Amino acid sequence: MTAxxxxxxxxxxxxxGPKGLISDADRAPYERGYRYGAGRAAALIRPADVDQLxxxxxxxxxxxxxxxxxxxxxxxxxxxxxDDSEEQIxxxxxxxxxxxxxxxxxxxxxVQAGARLSAINAAAAPHDLFxxxxxxxxxxxxxxxxxNTGGSRMMRYGDVRRNLLGLEVVLPDQDATLLSNLTxxxxxxxxxxxxxxxxxxxxxxxxxxxxxxxxxxxxxxTAAALVVPQTQAAVPHIIGLLENALGDSLTACEGMSxxxxxxxxxxxxxxxxxxxxxxxxxxxxxxxxxxxxxxIMPDLDGILVDILGSACEGPAALVQDVLxxxxxxxxxxxxxxxxxxxxxxxxxxxxxxxQRSALPAFRAAAIDLIEREFPQLILCDFGHCGxxxxxFNLVWPNDIGPAREDxxxxxxxxxxxxxxxxxxxxxxxxxAEHGLGPYNQGFYDxxxxxxxxxxxxxxxxxxxxxxxxxxxxxxxxxxxxxPPPTA
Amino acid sequence: MTAxxxxxxxxxxxxxGPKGLISDADRAPYERGYRYGAGRAAALIRPADVDQLxxxxxxxxxxxxxxxxxxxxxxxxxxxxxDDSEEQIxxxxxxxxxxxxxxxxxxxxxVQAGARLSAINAAAAPHDLFxxxxxxxxxxxxxxxxxNTGGSRMMRYGDVRRNLLGLEVVLPDQDATLLSNLTxxxxxxxxxxxxxxxxxxxxxxxxxxxxxxxxxxxxxxTAAALVVPQTQAAVPHIIGLLENALGDSLTACEGMSxxxxxxxxxxxxxxxxxxxxxxxxxxxxxxxxxxxxxxIMPDLDGILVDILGSACEGPAALVQDVLxxxxxxxxxxxxxxxxxxxxxxxxxxxxxxxQRSALPAFRAAAIDLIEREFPQLILCDFGHCGxxxxxFNLVWPNDIGPAREDxxxxxxxxxxxxxxxxxxxxxxxxxAEHGLGPYNQGFYDxxxxxxxxxxxxxxxxxxxxxxxxxxxxxxxxxxxxxPPPTA
Numbered sequence: 001m002t003a004x005x006x007x008x009x010x011x012x013x014x015x016x017g018p019k020g021l022i023s024d025a026d027r028a029p030y031e032r033g034y035r036y037g038a039g040r041a042a043a044l045i046r047p048a049d050v051d052q053l054x055x056x057x058x059x060x061x062x063x064x065x066x067x068x069x070x071x072x073x074x075x076x077x078x079x080x081x082x083d084d085s086e087e088q089i090x091x092x093x094x095x096x097x098x099x100x101x102x103x104x105x106x107x108x109x110x111v112q113a114g115a116r117l118s119a120i121n122a123a124a125a126p127h128d129l130f131x132x133x134x135x136x137x138x139x140x141x142x143x144x145x146x147x148n149t150g151g152s153r154m155m156r157y158g159d160v161r162r163n164l165l166g167l168e169v170v171l172p173d174q175d176a177t178l179l180s181n182l183t184x185x186x187x188x189x190x191x192x193x194x195x196x197x198x199x200x201x202x203x204x205x206x207x208x209x210x211x212x213x214x215x216x217x218x219x220x221x222t223a224a225a226l227v228v229p230q231t232q233a234a235v236p237h238i239i240g241l242l243e244n245a246l247g248d249s250l251t252a253c254e255g256m257s258x259x260x261x262x263x264x265x266x267x268x269x270x271x272x273x274x275x276x277x278x279x280x281x282x283x284x285x286x287x288x289x290x291x292x293x294x295x296i297m298p299d300l301d302g303i304l305v306d307i308l309g310s311a312c313e314g315p316a317a318l319v320q321d322v323l324x325x326x327x328x329x330x331x332x333x334x335x336x337x338x339x340x341x342x343x344x345x346x347x348x349x350x351x352x353x354x355q356r357s358a359l360p361a362f363r364a365a366a367i368d369l370i371e372r373e374f375p376q377l378i379l380c381d382f383g384h385c386g387x388x389x390x391x392f393n394l395v396w397p398n399d400i401g402p403a404r405e406d407x408x409x410x411x412x413x414x415x416x417x418x419x420x421x422x423x424x425x426x427x428x429x430x431x432a433e434h435g436l437g438p439y440n441q442g443f444y445d446x447x448x449x450x451x452x453x454x455x456x457x458x459x460x461x462x463x464x465x466x467x468x469x470x471x472x473x474x475x476x477x478x479x480x481x482x483p484p485p486t487a
Numbered sequence: 488m489t490a491x492x493x494x495x496x497x498x499x500x501x502x503x504g505p506k507g508l509i510s511d512a513d514r515a516p517y518e519r520g521y522r523y524g525a526g527r528a529a530a531l532i533r534p535a536d537v538d539q540l541x542x543x544x545x546x547x548x549x550x551x552x553x554x555x556x557x558x559x560x561x562x563x564x565x566x567x568x569x570d571d572s573e574e575q576i577x578x579x580x581x582x583x584x585x586x587x588x589x590x591x592x593x594x595x596x597x598v599q600a601g602a603r604l605s606a607i608n609a610a611a612a613p614h615d616l617f618x619x620x621x622x623x624x625x626x627x628x629x630x631x632x633x634x635n636t637g638g639s640r641m642m643r644y645g646d647v648r649r650n651l652l653g654l655e656v657v658l659p660d661q662d663a664t665l666l667s668n669l670t671x672x673x674x675x676x677x678x679x680x681x682x683x684x685x686x687x688x689x690x691x692x693x694x695x696x697x698x699x700x701x702x703x704x705x706x707x708x709t710a711a712a713l714v715v716p717q718t719q720a721a722v723p724h725i726i727g728l729l730e731n732a733l734g735d736s737l738t739a740c741e742g743m744s745x746x747x748x749x750x751x752x753x754x755x756x757x758x759x760x761x762x763x764x765x766x767x768x769x770x771x772x773x774x775x776x777x778x779x780x781x782x783i784m785p786d787l788d789g790i791l792v793d794i795l796g797s798a799c800e801g802p803a804a805l806v807q808d809v810l811x812x813x814x815x816x817x818x819x820x821x822x823x824x825x826x827x828x829x830x831x832x833x834x835x836x837x838x839x840x841x842q843r844s845a846l847p848a849f850r851a852a853a854i855d856l857i858e859r860e861f862p863q864l865i866l867c868d869f870g871h872c873g874x875x876x877x878x879f880n881l882v883w884p885n886d887i888g889p890a891r892e893d894x895x896x897x898x899x900x901x902x903x904x905x906x907x908x909x910x911x912x913x914x915x916x917x918x919a920e921h922g923l924g925p926y927n928q929g930f931y932d933x934x935x936x937x938x939x940x941x942x943x944x945x946x947x948x949x950x951x952x953x954x955x956x957x958x959x960x961x962x963x964x965x966x967x968x969x970p971p972p973t974a
Contacts, residue, residue, distance in 0.1 A: 105727050105844040128731075148676045159674070162649060171938075179938050186874040187646070187840045188916035189635045189687040191923060191935055192943045196683035200676040217731060240592050244615075244704060247778050248735040291734050296790050303783050353674045357592040387673040429675035436678060448678055451658075451666050455949075456679045462945045 004042045004087055005063060012045055012089075015055045020045050022092060030070060030081075030090055034137070035349075036439045037078030037471075041090040048095050050168070050209045054176035057207070060089060061174050066468045067091055069207045071114055071140025075147060076351070077437030079202045079471045093142055096209065099123045107215045108165055108184045113142030113208045120213070128291075129215035132157035134252075136335060142208040147435030148200035152334075155386035156251045156289075157216060159433070160199065166212035167195040171205075172469040184212045197459065202436045204470035205463040219251065219289035223300035224327035225308055227319055228280040232360040234318040235284065238311065239356065239386055241318065242286060245307045249297070251289035253386030254334055255359075257282055260380040260393075263340030264333050271333055274323045284385065285330045334382070341380045341393055346404055348377070348411055350392040352422050353432035359385055362426045366392065369421060374414055376400045389432045392418070415443075423447045436472050444472070491529045491574055492550060499532055499576075502542045507532050509579065517557060517568075517577055521624070522836075523926045524565030524958075528577040535582050537655070537696045541663035544694070547576060548661050553955045554578055556694045558601055558627025562634060563838070564924030566689045566958045580629055583696065586610045594702045595652055595671045600629030600695045607700070615778075616702035619644035621739075623822060629695040634922030635687035639821075642873035643738045643776075644703060646920075647686065653699035654682040658692075659956040671699045684946065689923045691957035692950040706738065706776035710787035711814035712795055714806055715767040719847040721805040722771065725798065726843065726873055728805065729773060732794045736784070738776035740873030741821055742846075744769055747867040747880075750827030751820050758820055761810045771872065772817045821869070828867045828880055833891055835864070835898055837879040839909050840919035846872055849913045853879065856908060861901055863887045876919045879905070902930075910934045923959050931959070 005011070013021055022030065022044035032038040042065070047053040060067050067089040070080045082088045093114030101110040104127040111120060118138045120131045133144060134151040145167070150159045157163065168180040179194065197205055229235050239253050258281045265271055265279075288304055290297050304324065311319040341347055354362045363381070370377055376396060383391040394414075396407065422428040430443045445453070453474070460467070460474040467475075492498070500508055509517065509531035519525040529552070534540040547554050554576040557567045569575045580601030588597040591614040598607060605625045607618045620631060621638040632654070637646045644650065655667040666681065684692055716722050726740050745768050752758055752766075775791055777784050791811065798806040828834055841849045850868070857864055863883060870877040881901075883894060909915040917930045932940075940961070947954070947961040954962075 103842075103844060105723050106842050107730075148680075150674050150676075154674065158649075161680075162645075177938050179942065180936075181939070183914040183916075184842055185840050185914075185916050185919075186843070187637050187641065187871070187876045187919040189637075189920055189922045190916050190918040190927070191931060191939065192688050192946065193635075193648075193683065193686070194939060194942055196680065199680070201679050217734060236592050243594075244778070245780070246783070247704060249779075249783075291731070292736075293732070295793065296733070296736075297784050306782065353672050355590075355593050355671055356673070357590060384674070389674045427670040427672075429670075429672050429677050431677040432672075432674040433676055435676045440677070444678060449667075451664050452668070452678065452681065455666065455681055458949045459679070459946065462942075462949070 004065060008043055011059060012043055012056065015059060016045055016047055016052050020047055020052065022046055030073065030092060033078050033081040034074050035076045037081035037437070039082040039084045040086045041082040041088050042086050044090045044092065046092040046095045050170065050178070053091065053207065053209060054170055054178065056089070056091065057170055057172055057176035058174070060468055061172065061176070061466060064466060064468070065089060068470050069093060069142060069203050071143035072116055072138060074137040074139045075143060075437065076434040077431070077439040079146070079435065079437030080143065083438070083471065091207070093140060100210070102127070104129065106184065108212055109215055110182055110210060110212045111141055112210055114140050116140055117144070124215050125218070128218050130218050131213055132163065132216045133160060136338065141211050141213065145199055145208050145211060146201065146203040147433070150384065150387070150389065150433035152254060152384060153251050154384060155253060156248060161196065163214040164195060164199065164211060165214050167198060167208060168210035169198050169206040169208055172207070172464040179206070182210060182212045200435060202470055202472050204460060204472055204474060207469070217291035219291050221294070221300055222251070222287055222289040222327040223304045224285065224287045224325065224330050225304050226274055226323040226325070226330055227284040227286050227308060228321040229282060229284065230318055230320045232282060232363060235282070235360055235385055236357045238284065238318050241311060242307065246288055246303070249288050249290045250286070252285065252287040254285040254383065255282060255385035255390070256285065256334065256337065256382045257379060259378055260337045260341065260382040261333060263344055263380055264336035267340030267343050268336040271336060272325070272329045274325055274329070280321070285334055287327055337380070337382050341395055344378065344380070344395045345397040346395065346407070348394045348396060348414065350418060351432050351434045352392050352428055352430060353387070353389045354422065354426045354428035356386070356388040358426050359388055359390065362422065362428065363390070365421060365425065366418060369417060370394065373417065374410070419443050419447060438471050441472055491552060495530055498546060499530055499543065502546060503532055503534055503539050507534055507539065509533055517560065517579060520565050520568040521561050522563045524568035524924070526569040526571045527573045528569040528575050529573050531577045531579065533579040533582045537657065537665070540578065540694065540696060541657055541665065543576070543578065544657055544659055544663035545661070547955055548659065548663070548953060551953060551955070552576060555957050556580060556600070556629060556690050558630035559603055559625060561624040561626045562630060562924065563921040564918070564926040566633070566922065566924030567630065570925070570958065578694070580627060587697070589614070591616065593671065595699055596702055597669055597671070597697060597699045598628055599697055601627050603627055604631070611702050612705070615705050617705050618700055619650065619703045620647060623825065628698050628700065632686055632695050632698060633688065633690040634920070637871065637874070637876065637920040639741060639871060640738050641871060642740060643735060648683065650701040651682060651686065651698060652701050654685060654695060655697035656685050656693040656695055659694070659951040666693070669697060669699045687922060689957060689959050691947060691959055691961060694956070704778035706778050708781070708787055709738070709774055709776040709814040710791045711772065711774045711812065711817050712791050713761055713810040713812070713817055714771040714773050714795060715808040716769060716771065717805055717807045719769060719850060722769070722847055722872060723844045725771065725805050728798060729794065733775055733790070736775050736777045737773070739772065739774040741772040741870065742769060742872035742877070743772065743821060743824065743869045744866060746865055747824045747828065747869040748820060750831055750867055751823035754827030754830050755823040758823060759812070759816045761812055761816070767808070772821055774814055824867070824869050828882055831865065831867070831882045832884040833882065833894070835881045835883060835901065837905060838919050838921040839879050839915055839917060840874070840876045841909065841913045841915035843873070843875040845913050846875055846877065849909065849915065850877070852908060852912065853905060856904060857881065860904065861897070906930050906934060925958050928959055
C-alpha cells in the first residue's frame with residue numbers, strides 16, 4: 001500500500017475547510033471505543049455534507065488511504081475506532097446530524113446518518129411517535145444501521161432493519177458512487193432491495209449518509225410484572241403463554257439471573273427491592289404496553305393479574321411467583337445490571353442468541369461448562385429472552401486467581417469453548433445484536449460457513465475494490481488493502 | 488452459447504430417474520403463465536430433492552444450459568414460464584413440497600420451496616397459527632420469496648421478507664453451492680444477512696430450496712366497515728386516524744373505486760349490496776382483527792362504531808358515510824373485483840405504489856392523464872391504500888376503438904406515461920408486489936437508477952457467472968449467457 005502522504009492534512013483541509021478537521025487536542029473521545037478498541041488515526045475529519053464526504057472518499061481511493069465512519073462511537077465490538085497503524089482516516093459524522101423530514105401521516109422520518117437516537121425521538125415526540133429501538137446507549141442512526149441494533153423491545157417492534165424504509169450510501173469506489181433510495185415506499189419489489197447489504201455489515205460495504213426510518217405510536221399506558229418461573233425450562237412456555245394472550249401488547253420479556261439482579265441491588269441502593277426474601281434464581285421482567293385508549297383495551301393491570309395468576313395455579317404451574325409493580329421500577333433494576341456487574345470484577349461479555357425455545361437448554365449446558373472448567377467465574381446473565389437473546393456475561397472477581405493481565409489465555413479458552421457450544425450444539429449466534437468488529441473478527445472467520453464468507457468477500461470486493469473501508473476483514477487476506485481481486 | 492445437447496433428456500433422466508421428467512403430454516400448465524408469459528422449454532424436470540437439483544445445476548453449468556425454477560406458476564410478471572427459445576430447462580419444485588418442521592413455541596416452520604401457502608396454513612392451523620400473507624392465489628413459498636409478496640394484510644403483518652427467518656439456496660455456479668441458514672434466529676448480527684439478496688429478485692440469483700418462516704396467531708375475532716370518505720384527500724387522514732386509534736388491531740385498509748365495485752356487483756350477483764342508492768366514488772374496506780380474548784379487548788364492533796362515528800361529525804368531517812357489516816361480506820366484494828373487471832373488456836393492469844400520503848394526489852394526476860389522453864379507458868382501481876399500494880387497473884371496453892390486436896402501440900404509450908408519472912413525479916414503484924419479470928423488464932431498464940442497476944448486475948455476475956438462471960436480465964447484455972466478467 002501507499003504510505004499516508006505527508007500532504008494529508010493540507011489536502012484534507014483543502015477539501016473540507018478548516019472546520020472539517022478535528023484537532024489533535026480533541027482526539028481522545030474519538031480514538032477510544034466505549035468498551036473495546038483504541039488506536040490512532042492518521043487524521044480525524046468531520047465533513048459538513050455528503051458532497052464533502054464524497055470528495056474525501058475519492059481522494060482516499062486515489063491515494064490508497066484507508067478510512068471508516070464514526071457516528072456516536074457507542075459500539076461494543078471495536079468497529080468505530082481506529083487501529084494502531086496511524087494509517088486510517090476517521091470520518092466523524094458529527095456535522096451530519098439533521099432531522100430532514102418528518103411525515104406524521106406516513107409515520108416516517110428522513111435523517112442524516114449522524115443523528116442520534118435521542119434527537120430522533122425528541123423530534124418525533126410532539127407527534128406521539130417514536131423510533132422503537134430501545135437501548136441504554138444513544139447511538140447515531142448510521143451506527144444503528146451498521147450493527148442492526150435490536151434492544152429491549154425487539155420482540156414487539158423488530159430491529160433496525162425492520163424499521164428501515166430507505167437508505168443513502170456512499171460507496172468506497174473511485175467515483176464515491178452515491179446509492180440512494182429515500183422514497184420510503186412500504187411496498188416496492190421492482191428490483192434488488194440493496195439497502196439490506198448495508199444493514200449489520202459494520203460499515204464495511206459503504207458509508208451510510210442518510211436513512212429513512214419508520215416511526216411507531218408511543219405506548220400511552222403500561223403494566224409490568226416480575227415473573228419467577230417454576231423452572232428454567234418453563235421460561236419459553238411462559239413467554240408463549242403471554243404472547244398468545246397479549247399479542248402485540250406484549251412489549252418486553254427480559255430475563256435476569258439471580259447474580260445479575262444481586263449486582264444491580266448491591267450497586268444501586270436507590271432501587272426498590274421487589275423480593276421480600278431471597279432473590280430468586282431467575283426472573284422475567286414482563287411489560288404490557290399499548291397506544292390504544294382505555295375504551296379499547298381497559299384494565300391493563302387486571303389483564304396481567306389474570307393471565308399470570310392462572311399460570312401460578314395447579315400441579316403443572318409454570319410460574320412460582322409474580323410481583324406486580326410499576327414498569328419504571330422494574331426497568332431500573334434491569335438497567336442497573338451492567339454497571340453493577342462491572343463493579344464486581346472483570347466482565348467477560350457474550351452477546352449471544354439461540355432459538356427462544358432452546359434458551360433453557362443452552363443455559364443449562366453453558367452453566368455446566370462454566371462450573372466444570374471455569375469455577376472461579378460468576379454468571380450474571382440477563383437479556384432479551386423473548387427473542388432468544390442473552391447477554392451471557394461472566395464476572396471474574398478481582399481477588400480470585402491471577403491478575404487481569406495474566407488471564408488472557410484462560411479467557412480465550414473460555415470464549416472458544418462457549419462460542420463452540422453456542423454455534424455448534426445450539427445453532428446460535430456469537431453476535432446477536434452488537435454486530436461485527438475487530439473484537440469478534442476471529443469468531444467470524446472460524447464460525448461462519450465457507451460459502452457465506454466467500455459470498456460476503458465477493459460483495460466486499462465489488463463495493464470496495466481497494467479494501468479501504470472499515471475495521472473488519474471479509475476475506476482471508478490482511479486488513480491492509482488487498483491486491484486487486486484475481487478471480 | 489452452446490446449443491442444447493441432443494443427449495439432454497437422456498442426461499437428465501440419468502441424473503433424476505424417470506420420475507424426474509415431466510412428459511410432453513403434461514407440458515401445458517407449466518409453459519403458460521397465469522397472466523403473462525408463454526413459451527417452450529427444452530425440458531421440464533421435477534427433482535426429488537436438493538441433491539438432485541444440485542446435480543442438474545452442475546450439469547447445466549458444465550453444458551451452458553439455461554434454466555429457472557417454477558413453483559406454483561401463479562406469478563403475474565412472466566418470470567415463472569419459459570421463453571420461446573426452447574433452450575431453457577424448467578425446474579418444477581412440485582416434488583419438493585414438504586412441511587419439515589413446525590415449532591409452535593418458536594412460532595416458526597421450515598418448509599421446502601415448493602410448499603404452497605394453503606399447505607403451510609393447513610399445517611399451522613391446529614396450533615392457531617398462520618403465515619400472514621393474504622392473497623387470492625395459492626403460490627409456493629419459493630415463488631413468494633422471489634417476488635416478496637405483500638397482500639391485503641401487509642400493513643399489519645408485513646411482507647414475505649419480514650416473515651422470513653431463514654433460507655436455503657442453491658447458487659447457479661460450477662459447484663451448485665448450497666447456501667444455508669435455517670437456524671431461525673430472531674436476532675443474529677454476526678455477518679451479512681445474505682437471505683435478503685434472494686428476496687424479491689425473481690430467482691435470478693439462485694434457486695430457493697427451503698425457507699424458515701415466522702407464524703402468527705390467527706385473529707379470533709374481526710369487525711369491519713365500508714368507509715366512504717368525504718373526499719379522496721381525506722383517505723390517508725382516515726387511515727392515520729384508524730391507525731392511531733386501533734394500533735395493530737387494524738388489519739386491513741383496502742380501497743375500492745366506484746367502477747371496481749360496480750364490476751364486482753355486475754359480475755357476481757350473489758354479493759350483498761351494502762349501498763342503498765348509488766355506489767360511492769370510493770370506499771375503504773376497514774378491518775379490525777385481534778387474537779386477543781374479549782376479556783382484553785371487548786366489543787370490537789362498538790369500537791369501530793365509536794371511531795368512525797366521530798369521524799363523520801362536524802364541518803371538517805373526514806368521513807361521509809360508514810356501513811357496518813360482516814367482514815366476510817365486504818371481502819367478497821373486494822375479491823370479486825378482479826374477475827368482474829376482466830369481464831368488462833381488456834384489462835391493462837398496473838401494480839404500483841406511492842407513499843400512502845401521496846395516494847390521493849397520484850390518483851388525481853393519473854385520472855387527469857387518462858381523461859385527457861385515453862378517454863376510452865375506464866378506471867377500476869382497487870388495492871392496499873393502507874400501505875400506498877394501488878392496483879391501478881384500466882379497462883378498454885371490447886366495443887370501443889380498434890380491435891385488441893391493434894391496441895398495442897397505444898397501450899405502450901399509456902404504460903410509459905403512467906410509469907413516468909409514478910416514478911418521476913411521485914417517487915413511486917412500477918412493481919409494488921408482483922416482482923420483476925419479462926413483463927416489466929423494460930421498465931426496470933429505464934426507470935431504475937444506473938448505480939442500482941450496476942450494483943445488481945455485479946451481484947448477478949458473482950452469483951451466476953454464466954448468466955444461466957432466470958427470466959430477467961440484470962445487465963445491459965442479452966439474455967443469452969454473458970461473456971466472463973472482465974472487471
